[in-house]
Amino acid sequence: MAARRKFRHQLAMTALAWIVGLLIFFPILWTALTSFKTEVDAFAIPPKFVFFHWTLENYGVVQERSNYIAAATNSIVLSIGANVVGLLIAIPAAWSMAFAPITVVAKRQTRTMHALIVLVIALMALVAWLSAFRLLTSWWGYAALFVVVGLPVIYWIMTRRTTDVLMWMLSTKMMPAVGVLVPIYLLYRDYDLLDTRLGVGFLLMMVNLPIIIWMLFTYFKEIPVDILEAARMDGASLLNEIVHVLTPLAAPGIASTMLLSIILSWNEAFWTLRLTTTHAAPLTFLIAEYSSPEGLFWAKLSAASTLAIAPIVILGWFSQKQLVRGMTFGAVK
Amino acid sequence: MATQRTTLAGRVLVAPSVLLLFLWMVVPLAMTIYFSTLRYSLLDPDSVAFIGVQNYADFLHDPSFLGALFNTLVLVASVLLISVVGGLFVALLVDQPIFGQGIVRLMVIAPFLVMPTVSALVWKNLFMNPISGLFAWLAKSFGLPAVDWFTNWPMVAIVIIVAWQWLPFAALILLTALQSLDEEQKEAAALDGARPVSYLFYIILPHLARAITVVVLIETIFLLSVYAEILVTTKGGPGTATTNIPFLIYKQALLNFDVGGASAGGLVAVILANIVAIFLMRVVGKNLEA
Numbered sequence: 365m366a367a368r369r370k371f372r373h374q375l376a377m378t379a380l381a382w383i384v385g386l387l388i389f390f391p392i393l394w395t396a397l398t399s400f401k402t403e404v405d406a407f408a409i410p411p412k413f414v415f416f417h418w419t420l421e422n423y424g425v426v427q428e429r430s431n432y433i434a435a436a437t438n439s440i441v442l443s444i445g446a447n448v449v450g451l452l453i454a455i456p457a458a459w460s461m462a463f464a465p466i467t468v469v470a471k472r473q474t475r476t477m478h479a480l481i482v483l484v485i486a487l488m489a490l491v492a493w494l495s496a497f498r499l500l501t502s503w504w505g506y507a508a509l510f511v512v513v514g515l516p517v518i519y520w521i522m523t524r525r526t527t528d529v530l531m532w533m534l535s536t537k538m539m540p541a542v543g544v545l546v547p548i549y550l551l552y553r554d555y556d557l558l559d560t561r562l563g564v565g566f567l568l569m570m571v572n573l574p575i576i577i578w579m580l581f582t583y584f585k586e587i588p589v590d591i592l593e594a595a596r597m598d599g600a601s602l603l604n605e606i607v608h609v610l611t612p613l614a615a616p617g618i619a620s621t622m623l624l625s626i627i628l629s630w631n632e633a634f635w636t637l638r639l640t641t642t643h644a645a646p647l648t649f650l651i652a653e654y655s656s657p658e659g660l661f662w663a664k665l666s667a668a669s670t671l672a673i674a675p676i677v678i679l680g681w682f683s684q685k686q687l688v689r690g691m692t693f694g695a696v697k
Numbered sequence: 698m699a700t701q702r703t704t705l706a707g708r709v710l711v712a713p714s715v716l717l718l719f720l721w722m723v724v725p726l727a728m729t730i731y732f733s734t735l736r737y738s739l740l741d742p743d744s745v746a747f748i749g750v751q752n753y754a755d756f757l758h759d760p761s762f763l764g765a766l767f768n769t770l771v772l773v774a775s776v777l778l779i780s781v782v783g784g785l786f787v788a789l790l791v792d793q794p795i796f797g798q799g800i801v802r803l804m805v806i807a808p809f810l811v812m813p814t815v816s817a818l819v820w821k822n823l824f825m826n827p828i829s830g831l832f833a834w835l836a837k838s839f840g841l842p843a844v845d846w847f848t849n850w851p852m853v854a855i856v857i858i859v860a861w862q863w864l865p866f867a868a869l870i871l872l873t874a875l876q877s878l879d880e881e882q883k884e885a886a887a888l889d890g891a892r893p894v895s896y897l898f899y900i901i902l903p904h905l906a907r908a909i910t911v912v913v914l915i916e917t918i919f920l921l922s923v924y925a926e927i928l929v930t931t932k933g934g935p936g937t938a939t940t941n942i943p944f945l946i947y948k949q950a951l952l953n954f955d956v957g958g959a960s961a962g963g964l965v966a967v968i969l970a971n972i973v974a975i976f977l978m979r980v981v982g983k984n985l986e987a
Contacts, residue, residue: 378795384787388865389804392811394831395819407829410838457714460707529711531982536722538974540922542943543967546950546960547728570721577714631812633925634943638951648925651814655821655929662822669815680810681803688873691866693981695911696874 392677399423399666406662422667430650432668439646439672441561442636443629446568447622450576455618458580463589465526478523485519530581534693537574541634552639561644564636568629576625579690583617623683624690630676647672726967732960739954752961762962764937765945769969772856772941773920777913779860784867784912789901791868792875802872809865813925820858821847821930851931851939858926863919867912874908875901907980914977921970942966 386393397413398406405416426432524532548567549558557563595609633648640649651672654665680687688696736748756762791801808816824831825846833843846854878901886896924943927933933940933948940948946966950959 374794374796377790377793378797381790381793381795381801382797384790385801385804388787388861389807391816391819391824391861392807394823395815398823409829409834411831411834453713453717456710460710464707466707526707526711527982529715531978533714533718534981535974535978536718538918538970538977539722539726540918540943540963540966540970542922542924542946543963543970544722544725544729545946546732546956546963547725549950550956551725570717573714573718573721627810631810633813634922637814637925637928638947648812648814651812651818652925652929654818665818665822669819673811673815676812677807677810680806684802684806684869685873687806687809688870692870692911692915695981696870696908 392673395666396670397666398663399670401663401666403661403663406666422663423671425664426668426671429664430653430668432650432671435645435647435650436671438561438640438644439630439648442565442568442644442646443626445561446565446572446629447576447625449565450569450573450625451580451618451622454573454576454580458577458584459614461526461530461577462581462584462587467525478519482519530578533574533577537571541571545638549638558639559641559643559645564639564644564646567635567639568632571632571635572625572628575628575690576621578693579621579624579686580617582689582694583620584614586617587613620683620686621690623679624686627676627680627683627687628690729960729963729967732956733964735957737956739956748957752957753965756958756961756965761937761940761945762965765940765942768852768937768939769921769941771852772859772923773917775856776860776863776920777916779856780864780867780916781909781912783860783864784871785905785909787864787868788871788875789897791872806865806869808861809863809869811862813862814929816862817858817926817929820854820861825854847931848935851935855923855926855930855939858930859920859923863916866916870912871905871908874905878904911977911980914973914980917973918970918977921966921973942969 399422400418400420401412401416402419402421405412408416552558552563557566591609591613592605595605600609630646631648633652636646636648637652640646651665651668654661654668733752734747734749736744736746736751738744787805791798791805795801822830825844827833827843827845827848830843832846836843844850882900886900891900922943923941924947927939927941927944928947931939933944942962943966946959946962949955949962
C-alpha cells in the first residue's frame, strides 16, 4: 500500500515538474517552431502549433537580410579570442595563487611605512596624472601614466596576502559597466577602437577576467600537491612534470573555465551593443537590429534567434556545474 | 611554507592580471570621477570647465533621475521576488524523485543561456504583441480583452522578461544547494514524521539560507545594470516609464552628449552596486577562509 502511494505521489510530482519545465522552456520551443513557419503562419490567429507549412526559407533570408555569417563569425572570434588571451593571462596568476599563496603579511610597523610610501607615490601619481591629461597626445604621456599607475599597483601586490588580491579581483567584477561607459567610449572613439574586434575583444576579456581567474584558482586548488612532489621524487624533469603531471591534472579545470567564459562572452549585451555597429558587431547586435521592424518579420526573427542561441544553450547544458561555480564565486556548492 | 623565491615568482606571475584589471577598472573610474566635475558636452567640446559638484546637484534634482531610481528599484525588487520564490518552488519540485529529472532540469535552466536581446525581442513580438501575440490569443480564448503590454504595462512586461531569464539562475543555484542536503537528515526528518510544511521551514529553508543570500546578492548586482532588454523593447518609454539608471546614463551620454552629467550618474550607479557588493564580498570572503 505504502509503495503504491509513494509511486502515485511520484507520478503526480513528475507530471507537475514536467508541466512547469515545459512552461519555462516554452518560449524557446515556440521560437524554434516559429522559425520554420512562413511569415503568414507566424502571425496566424489562432496560432498554429504543428500543422503548418514547414519551411527552411527563413534561414536563407536571415543571411540575405543582415549578413548573419559575418555576425556569427564575430561572435565566435570575439568569445574564443577573448578567452584564449584571458586564459593566457589568468593561468599563471591562478596557478601561483593556488600553489604558492602568500599568507604572511608584514609587521605593523613596516606596513605603516609602506602605507606612507604608497601615499607619496599616489600623490606623485595624481600630479603626473593631471599633467598627463595635457600630454595625452604624445607617447611620453602614456609611458609616464603607465609608470605612475603601475608602480603603486605592483607595490600593492607585493604587500598583500593572496586572499586579499583575489578578493580585490572579484570586486572589480561588481562594478556596473555604466560607471565606466563614458571614459571607455571616449577613449575608444579617440583611438579608433570603436567597432573593432580588437577593442571589443579586449573589453570582453577584461569583463570576464576576474571570473576566469577565480574559476581557475578553485580548480587548481583541488589538485593535490603531493602528486607533484611524488613526481619530483621519482626524478621527473620539469618538462616531464609539466607534460605528464600538471597538464592532465589542470586541463579539465581549464576546459570548464573556458566553457563558462565563452557562454558569458557570447551573451554579453552591453559593450557589444554600445561599441559596435558593423565590422565587429556580434550576434547580440544583429538580433537587436530586429527591434525596428520591417514588415512581417517574426519568422525571420525566430530563425536568427534560434541560430544565435542554439550553440550556447547546448554548451550551457553541459556546463551546469561550472555555471554554479563561476556565477556564485564558489559560495554555493 | 613558500620560500622567498617562490613568493617573488608568485607575485610576478600575478602582476599582469592585477595590472590589467587595475587599468581597466580603476583608471576609467578615476576618469569618470574627473569628468563628473566638469561641464563637458560633446556638442561643444571647447567649453570644458570645472564646475565642482554641480553635475551631481543637477542629477539629483532632476525628476527623471528620481524616476529612474524608482524604476530601477521596482525592477530589481520585483524580479528578485519572482525569481527567488519561483526558483525555490522549481528547485524543490525538480529535487523530488521524478521521472526524467535530467530533462526537466535542462528545460528549466535553458532561459538563462539565451542572450538578452533574443529573449527580449521574442517576448515582445511572439508573446506580448497586442494583436497576433500568443498572450493576446490566450486572453481572447478566455473572453478577456487583449493587453497592450508595452503601452499600458511597460514595466510589468520588462519584469516578466527579465524574471524569465533570472528565475532559472535562482532555480539552478538553489537546486545545487538542495542536493548537498544530507540524506540522513532527510531520513531522520521523515522517521520523526515531520510534515511537509515543518520540513520546509525547519530543515530546507535553514539549509538554503546561505544559497538564497548569494542568489539575492548576485542577482541584485546584475539586475541593477539591466540594459539590453530595455533598449530593444521600450527604449525607456513610453515617456520615462521604463528608464532605469543604466538606461538614463546611456541616454545622457550618447544621445544628449552630456559627458559630465552622465559621469555623475555613472558614479551614483557605482555607489548603488557597491552597497550590495560589500555584503556579497563578505559572504564570498568567509567561504574563502574556510
